[in-house]
Amino acid sequence: MRIDGHIHIERGPYTLEWIKQFVDKAVEMELDEIRLLEHNFIFEEFACMYDEV
Structure with missing residues (x-):
């Protein structure tokens, strides 16, 4: 099976x-x-996940 598992968009x-x-x-x-x-981290919807970091 041929997979490319790391494509950034x-x-x-x-x-x-x-x-x-x-x-x-x-x-x-x-x-x-x-x-x-x-x-x-580039999406503001996820900003709260980084509050403690």
Whole structure:
């Protein structure tokens, strides 16, 4: 099984079109699975998780 488990998407507009580029490339590379990642600290919704840090 061919997996790319570390794809960061932060350099784009967070649209379905942006994500589709990653999916299309995975298909081209004949990958079985990809895992799109993002660091939650860039989203204000997660700010409370860092209050104690």
